[in-house]
Amino acid sequence: MSSKNLTQNKKVNKLSLVAKTVTAMLGMAAFIHMTPVHADSVHTAVEGDTYYTLSKKYGISINNLMTANPSINPNNIYAGLPIKLPTSLKTASIGASLIVKKADPLATLKVFTANKVVEAWGKSFNYSKTINVVATAYSADPSENGWGPVDYYGNPLALGTIAVDPKVIPMGTKVLVTGHSHSGLPKKAFVAKATDQGSAIKGNRIDIFIPGSQSTVDTFGFQNVKLYVIK
Numbered sequence: 001m002s003s004k005n006l007t008q009n010k011k012v013n014k015l016s017l018v019a020k021t022v023t024a025m026l027g028m029a030a031f032i033h034m035t036p037v038h039a040d041s042v043h044t045a046v047e048g049d050t051y052y053t054l055s056k057k058y059g060i061s062i063n064n065l066m067t068a069n070p071s072i073n074p075n076n077i078y079a080g081l082p083i084k085l086p087t088s089l090k091t092a093s094i095g096a097s098l099i100v101k102k103a104d105p106l107a108t109l110k111v112f113t114a115n116k117v118v119e120a121w122g123k124s125f126n127y128s129k130t131i132n133v134v135a136t137a138y139s140a141d142p143s144e145n146g147w148g149p150v151d152y153y154g155n156p157l158a159l160g161t162i163a164v165d166p167k168v169i170p171m172g173t174k175v176l177v178t179g180h181s182h183s184g185l186p187k188k189a190f191v192a193k194a195t196d197q198g199s200a201i202k203g204n205r206i207d208i209f210i211p212g213s214q215s216t217v218d219t220f221g222f223q224n225v226k227l228y229v230i231k
Helices: 003-034 052-059 062-068 216-217
Strands: 037-044 082-089 111-113 117-119 123-138 161-164 174-178 191-197 205-209 223-230
Touching: 003 037, 003 052, 052 062, 052 082, 062 082, 117 174, 123 174, 191 205
Parallel strands: 123 205, 161 191
Antiparallel strands: 037 082, 111 117, 117 123, 123 223, 161 205, 174 191, 174 223
């Protein structure tokens, strides 16, 4: 075979390989375009949010929102609470299949010690003092609640309920809890009220109620947290 024919054959083979590669890539893109990607986005609640307002905002039925968030009391939605948004997403391209979650700008904590003001979730709170405590967590499981899934006063347990030693933190005291880490609690900070107590909660200790199974709540363990006693 002449060198000229050999060169031509190489060019033909190279063009054929390029054509096959492009065809394969187009086929893959078409397959991804047609394939639905199911994912749950997360909405971080702000003051005033309800399942009704979220339903209108995201176009998701109230029933679907409640089904996706079985551990959330519809009457106890407050700033900082993570709420799952059940969605069905379709990618328009390979790049669109990558969903990037941006940090919530409201999920910040600022303390102005000179004025005794703490800012969390876009709201400012005046505080009288701070208390460093060791925190644990409990669920509504019957094995953890001798008097049922209610607090000391008989109110249903809800996010924001904490058990305290009344000698250290008087019953009814409102605090901003900070320094904790658990997927069932708002990030950075959340407002809680001392409406429960227990025989094991003595001294600088608190027990935080977290909705969910006992095994999930138990992952909280022991954590050093800081309380801001707010007015």
